[in-house]
Amino acid sequence: MQVQSIDQVQAMLTQQGYVCGRDLATVVFLSLRLGRPLFLEGEAGVGKTEIAKALAAAFGRRLIRLQCYEGLDASSAVYEWNFAAQMVAIRTAEAAGGADRAALQAELFSEEFLISRPLLEAMRPDENGPPVLLIDELDRTDEPFEAFLLEALSDFQVTIPELGTIKAPEPPLVVLTSNRTREVHDALKRRCLYHWVDYPNFAREVEILKARAPQASAQLSREIVAFVQALRTEDLFKKPGVAETIDWANCLLALDVIDLSPEVISDTLGAILKYQDDIAKLQGSEAKRLLDQARAGLDQDSA
Amino acid sequence: MVELPELSLPDHPRLAQNITHFARALRKAGLSIGPGRVVDAVQAVAATGFTSRQDFYWALHACFVTRPEHRTIFAQVFRLYWRDPRFLEHMMAALLPAIRGVQEEQLAKPGEKRAAEALLDGANPQVDPPEGSKEDGSEIEVDATLTISADERLRSLDFEQMSTDEVARAKRILETLRLPVKPLPTRRHQPAVLGVRADWRRTMRLACGTGGELRTIARSKPRQRWPNLVVLCDISGSMSQYSRIVLHFLHAVSNAKGAGWARVHGFTFGTRLTNVTRHLATRDVDAALAAAGAEAQDWEGGTRIGDCLHDFNRDWSRRVMGAGAVVLLITDGLDRGDPEALGREMQRLQLSSRRLIWLNPLLRWGEFAAKAQGIRAMLPHVDSFRAGHSIASLEDLARVITDERDSGEKARLLAQV
Numbered sequence: 259m260q261v262q263s264i265d266q267v268q269a270m271l272t273q274q275g276y277v278c279g280r281d282l283a284t285v286v287f288l289s290l291r292l293g294r295p296l297f298l299e300g301e302a303g304v305g306k307t308e309i310a311k312a313l314a315a316a317f318g319r320r321l322i323r324l325q326c327y328e329g330l331d332a333s334s335a336v337y338e339w340n341f342a343a344q345m346v347a348i349r350t351a352e353a354a355g356g357a358d359r360a361a362l363q364a365e366l367f368s369e370e371f372l373i374s375r376p377l378l379e380a381m382r383p384d385e386n387g388p389p390v391l392l393i394d395e396l397d398r399t400d401e402p403f404e405a406f407l408l409e410a411l412s413d414f415q416v417t418i419p420e421l422g423t424i425k426a427p428e429p430p431l432v433v434l435t436s437n438r439t440r441e442v443h444d445a446l447k448r449r450c451l452y453h454w455v456d457y458p459n460f461a462r463e464v465e466i467l468k469a470r471a472p473q474a475s476a477q478l479s480r481e482i483v484a485f486v487q488a489l490r491t492e493d494l495f496k497k498p499g500v501a502e503t504i505d506w507a508n509c510l511l512a513l514d515v516i517d518l519s520p521e522v523i524s525d526t527l528g529a530i531l532k533y534q535d536d537i538a539k540l541q542g543s544e545a546k547r548l549l550d551q552a553r554a555g556l557d558q559d560s561a
Numbered sequence: 562m563v564e565l566p567e568l569s570l571p572d573h574p575r576l577a578q579n580i581t582h583f584a585r586a587l588r589k590a591g592l593s594i595g596p597g598r599v600v601d602a603v604q605a606v607a608a609t610g611f612t613s614r615q616d617f618y619w620a621l622h623a624c625f626v627t628r629p630e631h632r633t634i635f636a637q638v639f640r641l642y643w644r645d646p647r648f649l650e651h652m653m654a655a656l657l658p659a660i661r662g663v664q665e666e667q668l669a670k671p672g673e674k675r676a677a678e679a680l681l682d683g684a685n686p687q688v689d690p691p692e693g694s695k696e697d698g699s700e701i702e703v704d705a706t707l708t709i710s711a712d713e714r715l716r717s718l719d720f721e722q723m724s725t726d727e728v729a730r731a732k733r734i735l736e737t738l739r740l741p742v743k744p745l746p747t748r749r750h751q752p753a754v755l756g757v758r759a760d761w762r763r764t765m766r767l768a769c770g771t772g773g774e775l776r777t778i779a780r781s782k783p784r785q786r787w788p789n790l791v792v793l794c795d796i797s798g799s800m801s802q803y804s805r806i807v808l809h810f811l812h813a814v815s816n817a818k819g820a821g822w823a824r825v826h827g828f829t830f831g832t833r834l835t836n837v838t839r840h841l842a843t844r845d846v847d848a849a850l851a852a853a854g855a856e857a858q859d860w861e862g863g864t865r866i867g868d869c870l871h872d873f874n875r876d877w878s879r880r881v882m883g884a885g886a887v888v889l890l891i892t893d894g895l896d897r898g899d900p901e902a903l904g905r906e907m908q909r910l911q912l913s914s915r916r917l918i919w920l921n922p923l924l925r926w927g928e929f930a931a932k933a934q935g936i937r938a939m940l941p942h943v944d945s946f947r948a949g950h951s952i953a954s955l956e957d958l959a960r961v962i963t964d965e966r967d968s969g970e971k972a973r974l975l976a977q978v
Contacts, residue, residue, distance in 0.1 A: 284619035287608075288620060288623055289623075359772050367765075367769075452626055495909070
């Protein structure tokens with residue numbers, strides 16, 4: 259995975275439709291050069307997961323995704339033994355006239371009966387080069403699993419008691435994301451390069467929209483982004499992320515909207531705001547006020 | 562293929578030295594940075610090639626920052642340091658004596674107080690029965706008063722009517738009080754003889770030991786975990802005496818080893834919300850409460866319950882209540898703000914918690930009715946509404962805290978509304 263400069267990383271990601279700033283590009287570049295996992299934190303919908311997908315596509319690598327949830331354990335994250343096949347093997351051995359104990363143990367707990375789960379899968383050699391391993395929403399899992407990840411992420415190896423240690427020939431490119439519903443332990447963060455993914459500024463969000471919803475006219479995109487940006491300055495329970503901006507733009511395109519109006523906004527508010535309290539706040543004249551504010555900002559820019 | 566710069570440490574360590582110094586400056590500013598991180602940073606800077614200030618900034622940022630709140634600190638230290646390292650040193654030198662002076666003074670106090678208390682306790686362990694009980698009433702009554710132990714009387718005494726001495730003894734009882742909690746089942750499993758699920762992996766392993774003979778099927782059962790407790794404590798003027806004692810209680814609960822709760826998060830609120838969790842972890846109760854008191858700037862001020870709950874819901878609820886926490890809300894509910902907004906925030910709080918229990922010291926009066934508009938707005942949204950004015954009432958709380966059906970006085974008061 260040879261990259262020469264930050265500019266190159268930025269260009270590669272842009273080619274995949276992922277528009278990012280110099281800050282994020284620097285961290286991605288460093289993670290590639292130093293072989294460190296990338297730890298991305300930020301509000302939901304700012305494009306943390308997307309970056310792993312864009313990286314995989316840019317380098318032509320396989321993307322392996324591990325979605326975390328509470329109670330995630332080794333058998334669904336790392337590996338599991340195929341016990342049904344093992345049972346058949348035992349019966350076959352018996353029928354063949356009893357194998358000795360050591361041989362049976364060696365046969366039953368061999369690679370043949372191992373079912374790889376995402377983490378182990380990412381340690382295996384791949385013809386396209388080491389895969390991109392996305393460990394998504396790490397904050398949803400619990401501390402024991404985090405502690406387990408420490409070994410996996412610092413040495414890129416997994417220990418299976420019956421088989422021994424499996425080490426990745428080339429470390430995979432690891433991207434961890436967290437929505438910060440709880441604090442991830444420092445010991446894990448220390449092994450990673452950290453970056454807080456913020457909401458993009460106006461210019462970059464317009465660029466993102468251009469890349470992700472190219473059918474929208476320049477004027478409409480600018481209005482959409484200006485409105486969403488104005489919305490983020492309001493006191494909302496959940497501020498709309500970039501994903502919501504893109505969703506909303508697609509909704510508006512599907513409705514053949516050419517121009518934002520307070521009526522259209524209140525009809526499609528469900529695409530950007532996902533809490534009833536927030537939607538209620540924006541009903542009535544509030545949407546119009548924000549739209550006027552957004553438009554005034556736009557006029558000022560172009561003047 | 563372009564020749565890449567070597568990733569080992571550079572030979573002329575001028576820059577490496579500077580980065581080390583920079584790391585030390587950050588450490589002083591409160592970021593926890595180990596030597597390993599410094600090596601990373603030097604390598605990162607070598608990798609980015611030291612071309613522009615912006616790249617240099619983000620390379621160091623990636624290595625040194627691990628929390629969003631550290632970003633501004635990093636930005637400030639970076640700006641100061643990479644302008645002129647000596648400038649920062651001068652600033653630190655100018656600030657340090659002042660800071661140290663205050664700290665030393667504060668640290669000495671709780672220790673002294675404890676020492677004094679320990680000495681006093683040794684000298685006067687017996688507590689005289691209350692004055693006046695011997696003079697009035699008949700002989701039988703006198704006997705009754707005397708047979709009730711001092712602790713017993715203290716249990717039902719209102720916190721607000723206690724003398725300083727009684728408060729001190731109440732605190733000592735509270736230190737031993739626990740909030741027992743029931744564990745919750747998780748999706749993980751552990752080996753168990755009478756488990757409900759077959760553990761095939763272990764079964765196979767056992768079978769290997771007997772030459773392929775499946776004699777027993779190993780079983781497993783769901784592992785258990787403990788819920789979190791979040792305490793929101795009102796420290797406004799109308800609550801001052803209670804909140805001080807309740808904080809003592811909170812300290813005891815959060816420091817009780819093996820008592821259940823996975824994590825105890827403490828928040829105080831008056832006119833603004835303060836997170837005092839970290840201070841409560843301090844072993845010495847006086848030091849803990851002093852630190853918490855210094856952090857919360859709004860002791861005995863007004864109350865803005867709605868706004869504070871709003872802050873909590875927006876900034877903290879998703880971070881401390883992720884795994885379904887039990888919430889203990891300690892307030893008298895006397896809020897002058899918009900009752901509708903307060904109701905909304907309470908609803909949100911209840912929706913994101915496993916159980917919402919409201920402790921209200923005003924409930925000590927038998928004829929208490931939900932007349933105040935703040936109380937009326939909050940009451941429908943709590944799972945349980947209980948008194949919290951004496952040790953006895955806190956002990957009652959300990960009995961029912963995990964009882965899903967307990968609703969305290971809520972039903973009675975709602976019927977009156």
